[in-house]
Amino acid sequence: MTKLYGAGEAQVAALRGVSVELAQGEFTAIMGPSGSGKSTLMHCLAGLDAVTAGDVFVGDLQVNGMSDKELTRMRRSQIGFIFQQFNLLPTLTAEENILLPLSIAGRKPSKDWFDRVIDTVGLAGRLAHRPTELSGGQQQRVACARALVSQPEVIFADEPTGNLDSTSGTEVLKFLQYSVRTLGQTIVMVTHDPNAASYSDRVVFLADGQIVDELREPTADTVLDMMRKIDVQARVA
Amino acid sequence: MLTATLKSLLSRKLRLVLSGLAVVLAVMFVSGSMVIRDTLGRSIDNQFTGAYVDTDLHVSLKPKVKAGTGEKAVVPPADPAMVERVAKVPGVGAAVGVVKAEGARVLGKDGRLVPGTGGPRYGESWRGEGELLSLRSGSEPRTDTEVAINAGLAKKGGFKVGDRIGVLTSEPKQTFTVAGVFGYTEGRDSIGGEQTVAFTVPVAQQLMMGEAGGFSGVKIDAASGASVASVRSALTKELGAGFEVLTGKELAKKDSDASRGVLDLMGQVLLGFAAVAVLVGIFLIVNTFSIIIAQRIKELALLRALGASRRQMINSVLLESFVVGLVSSALGLAAGVGIGALGASLLSGSIDGLAVGSLQVPASAVVTAFAVGILVTMMAALFPAMRAAKVAPIAVIRASATTDGKGRKQTWTGGVLFGLGAVLLALSLFGDSGIGMMLVGVLLVFVGVALLAPLISKPSVWALGVPFSRSLPGQLGRRNSARNPRRTAVTASAMMIGVALVTAISTVAVSAEKSVGDVVSHDLKADLMAVGESGSALSAAIDPAALAEAGRSAGVKNVAAMSFDMATVGKDKQPVVAWQDWSVARDMLGVREKQGSIGSLAAGTVVMNEATAKSRGVGVGDKITVQLQRGEPRTYKVAGIFENTALAEGLVVPWADAEAGFRAKQPSQAFFELSAGASVSEVRPQLEKHLKYSPEVSLKTKSEVLDLYSGGFAMILTVVQALLGVAMLIAVLGIVNTLALSVLERTSELGALRAIGLSRGQTIRMIMSESVVISLFGALLGIVVGGVLGLAVARAMREQGVTELSLPWSQMFTYLVGAAVVGVLASLAPARRGARLNVLRAISHG
Known part of the structure; x- marks a missing residue:
């Protein structure tokens, strides 16, 4: 994938020929210093942004070249999102927020699956509350449940712990890990926090619009080491 | 501070253009009416110059x-x-x-x-x-x-x-x-x-x-x-x-x-339009400036944190409004001159041989245009300005709150204004106070309702949205419209005013129509009537000899002919009528005796309806002195008082006095009662033959007379509905404004919705539902306020013969449908904008 912004002199390459395969049922973290292109990579993968060159597939679906209608349909069935700012609707209760993607798509929730998701995120007692009556951690768990409930092919999480204190953040990460290992969900997470990345199965490192390295079975320490290495390389270059 | 103000002004062009449009419209009507009057007035004056050159x-x-x-x-x-x-x-x-x-x-x-x-x-x-x-x-x-x-x-x-x-x-x-x-x-x-x-x-x-x-x-x-x-x-x-x-x-x-x-009438109609445009425009401007300030809380707080004083904040907002007012007035004046020129050339066609002179833009039109435009804008911006000044410097670091405060003060003010307005209205309707007090009362009631509206806006909008909640976009839209009760209320109030005015006038009209209809079909025994085409009793004349012959036609049982004029009693003008044969007329019109004797009208006596007796303060046996158009004042003894009826008004003087003292000696209307067995279709041609040389009147049946009467109301209603059109146009601007802001405020929310699968069509429907719900709320408020107002006015007109109260259901329904359509139209641009948002940028919008 290549992604260019602007034109002429002011042209900036956010992605320069990135090629990456993300496996089903895996928890992948995308890491890199700011400006490395990690968010752009995720946006292109999720069809929120169009690549300048190259192809993007979610399952068998070719994402690049899709019309707005097709993209909308894909977002409804194949993709779930978790945002840094939670992005819940203030007028809806927690339960209504969770069920929103299904209502939008005009689908009925499966009772068993819904109960299981609620059980996993531990929100059983808070379903009637509005977002303003919930803590940040609780709001993000509602957002996670919202992404999970439609059983998408893949969930994209953009700095999901960026707005949370460490305890709430850990809770959310544990829960994401659980949904991959136990529920078989595929998750792609963008983060700059080595600790967050340590909950994933695989970490892909980006620098200057290119994949520079990757780690399997990461720990916070190995991730941090790798980050330092990349940083030094960048400075030498 | 000045640079900061002007820069922020320029950065919000669209919103200001919208609110400025209301001022432009108002100023256009004000200056347009003055230009028409002046241009045509001078053209008419020119025609008459030289009319008396031979007279020193x-x-x-x-x-x-x-x-x-x-x-x-x-x-x-x-x-x-x-x-x-x-x-x-x-x-x-x-x-x-x-x-x-x-x-x-x-x-x-x-x-x-x-x-x-x-x-x-x-x-x-x-x-x-x-x-x-x-x-x-x-x-x-x-x-x-x-x-x-x-x-x-x-x-x-x-x-x-x-x-x-x-x-x-x-x-x-x-x-x-x-x-x-x-x-x-x-x-x-x-x-x-x-x-x-x-x-x-x-x-x-x-x-x-x-x-x-x-x-x-x-x-x-x-x-x-x-x-x-x-x-x-x-x-x-x-x-x-x-x-x-x-x-x-x-x-x-x-x-x-x-x-x-005719020019005065025309001018008054245009001024009425201007008044409504100003009134509705004020709501729009208040709304716009409130919105702008809500959007800029952080910017304002920053200015405060940097040391700007409250006074500077107020001045900054007022300066903005001054600029908006100034520009809008100039545009409005230009549009007004255009309308004036157009209106003058159209109107001149109705006066033969009138050469329209050069376009006249009186200095007073220019002065009024700017005074109205700038004052209205600045006054409307004052409250938002005061709110801006209250922004605490701390707000710079706090997330901006998008929901309204409680506004208890506003509720109190609204309650007091509403009460005051209602009292003034009651005094003017049922007491002796004039129309000025009534207008002030109506104005206060409108403002009061607008201020109280936030109280009921949440539940009302909730209830109105029920039909939409079957689909998800409708449900979301309905919830959104209940989010800012105050903003919703102000937006809806602009819609309310137009609908309330039209509903009130329609209510009075249908009540009057029904009253007359009832009286004509129940009390009136006449089968055919000779009335003037224009419906005006003053101009028509019936040849008395021909009338007498017509009365002798086969099949005619009774004839009653009347004449109408204005007279003076004391210092006041008083309508007077005379019947050629009062005792016949009294029976044919079904006039009911109230006091004294109304049987026959001897020389030197008068009878009158209750309303006249009340307003003149006379009773049976009292003396009343009447100055007719000709002759010396005549003093009469009040012989009797009859119940108010729409068929016989005012003061009835003996026929002989009318012949001597009225402007016209001949009757202007005649009523024919047919003998049992005679049919209208047989008698009508004979009567028409007799009345051939009285071309100002034509024969009408009861139902034709009622049609004539309804036609008059229909014309008034047409004018008033045009007024509603103007008010609705401005209200649409308000809704567009509010929706545009909602889209802007909820950008990240829209982004998230789109990201989790809301399609463009669903986004449009969501915003549309919000718009329609707000618009319907405004129309509903208007219908209720207008209906009550109309019923009160109709009730107060009981002495003028409005005995029945009736509501214009079909029109009220039409206004609701109209409001729904307006809601859809108003949402088009904002909804398009909302649907076109770049999902990615919308999510990261803050």
């Missing part, structure tokens, strides 16, 4: 009953002795008694009236050729069966010298030979669209003044060497009060003023 001064008796606007007073006849008396005043060169009065109507070759051309129909005494007029063909009227007519009338009726023409005056139709056709100075055919029949002096006196030897005035030439001013003061001194001494120019002005009546 003119003396006449003061009218007994003052004329209303657009009306000409009836001048009492002056006798030859007065002409002699005037001639003896020093400085008077020549004094000639003349007759000139309105009311000579010429019948065309088809037996109908020669169509009018916007001007008066004069009957006058031949004043001889001279500076003013000259014969184009034929000669002057030499015998009592000859007349001269002006060229305008000759052309319109296709008359030439030697033709025989029928003329209606205070007497029934008489036939004359056209001896001559004359034109005026500068080759004019007519002055101000006037039609003139010039008789010999004795005939003019008899027909136009109603008595031999009577003149309408004395035309005076100043003696050579004497100045007009000095002669005038000498005349005033010699004659004293009771006389009117005018120069030729002043006479011309008086004539043109009477022709300007």
Whole structure:
């Protein structure tokens, strides 16, 4: 994938020929210093942004070249999102927020699956509350449940712990890990926090619009080491 | 601070343009009405200049009953002795008694009236050729069966010298030979669209003044060497009060003023539009500035944190509003001049031969335009400005709150204003206070309701949204519309005002219509009525001899004929009626006795309805003095009082007095009751034959009369509905504004919704539902407020014969549907914008 912004002199390459395969049922973290292109990579993968060159597939679906209608349909069935700012609707209760993607798509929730998701995120007692009556951690768990409930092919999480204190953040990460290992969900997470990345199965490192390295079975320490290495390389270059 | 203000002003162009549009519209109507009046007014004045070039001064008796606007007073006849008396005043060169009065109507070759051309129909005494007029063909009227007519009338009726023409005056139709056709100075055919029949002096006196030897005035030439001013003061001194001494120019002005009546009406309608535009515009501006300030909380807090004082904050907002007001006023003035030019050229078509002079933009129009535009904008911006000043510096670091505060103060103010308005309304409706108090009351009620509306906006919007909640976008839209009760209320209030006004007027109209309909179908025994086409009782005349013959037709059981006029009682004007045979009329109209005896009307007695008795403060047996148009004041004994009914109004005087004292000696309406067994279709042609030479009236059945009546209301309603259109247009701007803000405020929310699968179509439907719900809420408020207002007014008009109360259900429903359509239209642009948002940028929007 290549992604260019602007034109002429002011042209900036956010992605320069990135090629990456993300496996089903895996928890992948995308890491890199700011400006490395990690968010752009995720946006292109999720069809929120169009690549300048190259192809993007979610399952068998070719994402690049899709019309707005097709993209909308894909977002409804194949993709779930978790945002840094939670992005819940203030007028809806927690339960209504969770069920929103299904209502939008005009689908009925499966009772068993819904109960299981609620059980996993531990929100059983808070379903009637509005977002303003919930803590940040609780709001993000509602957002996670919202992404999970439609059983998408893949969930994209953009700095999901960026707005949370460490305890709430850990809770959310544990829960994401659980949904991959136990529920078989595929998750792609963008983060700059080595600790967050340590909950994933695989970490892909980006620098200057290119994949520079990757780690399997990461720990916070190995991730941090790798980050330092990349940083030094960048400075030498 | 100034730079900061102007920069932020420019960065919010669109929003300001929207709120400015309301001001533009208001200013456009204000200045447009002034331009039309001035342009046409001067054109009319131009026509009349020279109408009395042959007259230095003119003396006449003061009218007994003052004329209303657009009306000409009836001048009492002056006798030859007065002409002699005037001639003896020093400085008077020549004094000639003349007759000139309105009311000579010429019948065309088809037996109908020669169509009018916007001007008066004069009957006058031949004043001889001279500076003013000259014969184009034929000669002057030499015998009592000859007349001269002006060229305008000759052309319109296709008359030439030697033709025989029928003329209606205070007497029934008489036939004359056209001896001559004359034109005026500068080759004019007519002055101000006037039609003139010039008789010999004795005939003019008899027909136009109603008595031999009577003149309408004395035309005076100043003696050579004497100045007009000095002669005038000498005349005033010699004659004293009771006389009117005018120069030729002043006479011309008086004539043109009477022709300007239509302009006044037109001007008032346009001013009404302007008032509504201003009122609705205020809501829009308040809303816009509140929105702008809510959006800029952080920016304002930053300014405060950097040391800006509250006063500076207020000044900054006021400066913004000043600039908006200034620009909008300029645009509005330009649009107003355009409308004025267009209106003037359209209107001039209705007045024959009126050459529209150059476009006149009076200085007063410019001043008013800017004063109205700037003041209204700044006043409306004051409250938001004060709120801006309250922003605490700490808000710079706090997330901006998008929900409204409680606004307890606002609720209190609203309650007080509403109460005050209701009291003023009640006082004006059921007490003696005037229309001014009523308007203030209505205004206060509107503002009060607008301030109270946030209280009910949440539940109302919630309930109104029920039909939408079946689909998800509708449900989301419904919830969104309940999020900012105050903003929703202000937006909806703009819609409320227009709908309330129209509903109120419709309510009064249908109540009046129903009342009249009830009375006509239940009480009125007449089967056929001869009434004027225009519905105006003043202008029509029925030949009494022909009427008497018609009354003897087979199948006619009874005839009642009436005449109507304005009189003076004390200092007030009082409508008076007279019936040719009151005892017949009373029975035919189903008039019910209340007090005393209304059986027959002996000489020297009057009967009246309850409303008149109340307003005059008289009871049975009391004396009442009435000044009719002609003759000395007459004192009557009140013989009886009857119940109020829409069929018989006011004060009823004996017929003999009407013949002597009314403007017209002939009846203007007649009612026919048929004998049992006679059918309308059989009798009607006979009656029509008899009334052939009374072309101003036509025969109508009960239902045709009601149609005529409804037609009048329909016309008023059309004008009022145009008013609603203007109000709705502005209300649409308000809704667009509010929605645009909602889209902006909820950008990240929209982004998230789109990211989790909301399609463009669903986004559009969501915003549309919000718009429709707000719009419906406004219309519903308007219907309720307007309905109650209308019922109150109708109730207060009970003495005027509005005995039934009725609500215009079908119209109310139409307004609701209209509001829904307006809601959809208003949402188009904001919804498009919301649907086109770039998902990615929207999510990261903050």
